[in-house]
Amino acid sequence: MAISLRFIYKHSPTCSLSALAAEQVERFQSQHPDCPVQWLDVFEQRGECQRIERDTGVRHESPQALLFAGDQVVWHASHRRVTAEAMASALDQHAATMPNP
Numbered sequence: 743m744a745i746s747l748r749f750i751y752k753h754s755p756t757c758s759l760s761a762l763a764a765e766q767v768e769r770f771q772s773q774h775p776d777c778p779v780q781w782l783d784v785f786e787q788r789g790e791c792q793r794i795e796r797d798t799g800v801r802h803e804s805p806q807a808l809l810f811a812g813d814q815v816v817w818h819a820s821h822r823r824v825t826a827e828a829m830a831s832a833l834d835q836h837a838a839t840m841p842n843p
Contacts, residue, residue, distance in 0.1 A: 746778075746811075746812070747777065747809060747810065747811055747833060747836055747837060747840065748777065748778040748779070748780065748809075748810050749767075749778065749780070749808065749829065749833075750779075750780045750807070750810065751763075751764075751767045751780070751782065751805070751808075752784050752791055752802070752803070752804050752805060752808075753781055753782065753783060753784065753804065754783075754785070754804040755783060755785070756785075757804065757805070759805060759821055759822070760804060760805040762822075763805035763807075763821070763822075763824040764805070766824055766825045766826045767781075767807065767824065767826070767829070770826040770830060773826065773830065774830065782794075784804045794808070797813075798814075803820035803821065805820060805821065805824050806818065806819070806820040807819050807820075807828075807829055809833065809836060816832075817832035817835075817836065
């Protein structure tokens with residue numbers, strides 16, 4: 743069974759920095775339509791955000807992008823480090839290390 747790569751993006755609808763990061767995530771999605779990106783609203787989906795922090799050990803921040811390989815976080819960035827380029831680089835780096843199906 744192949745392990746898939748996917749992103750989770752934690753977004754605050756009231757934060758101007760999250761608005762900038764959201765533009766970057768949207769740009770990444772348009773350039774990589776085959777890579778799943780799940781958006782979480784940090785207010786409406788607070789429990790899910792807390793569960794991710796608890797299960798992964800990655801401190802919750804917003805905005806925050808996390809790249810998962812299966813259940814493991816293999817890369818994460820927050821605040822101004824959430825860019826389309828950083829996400830694409832992380833995806834490329836980790837896709838190259840994934841076993842072929």
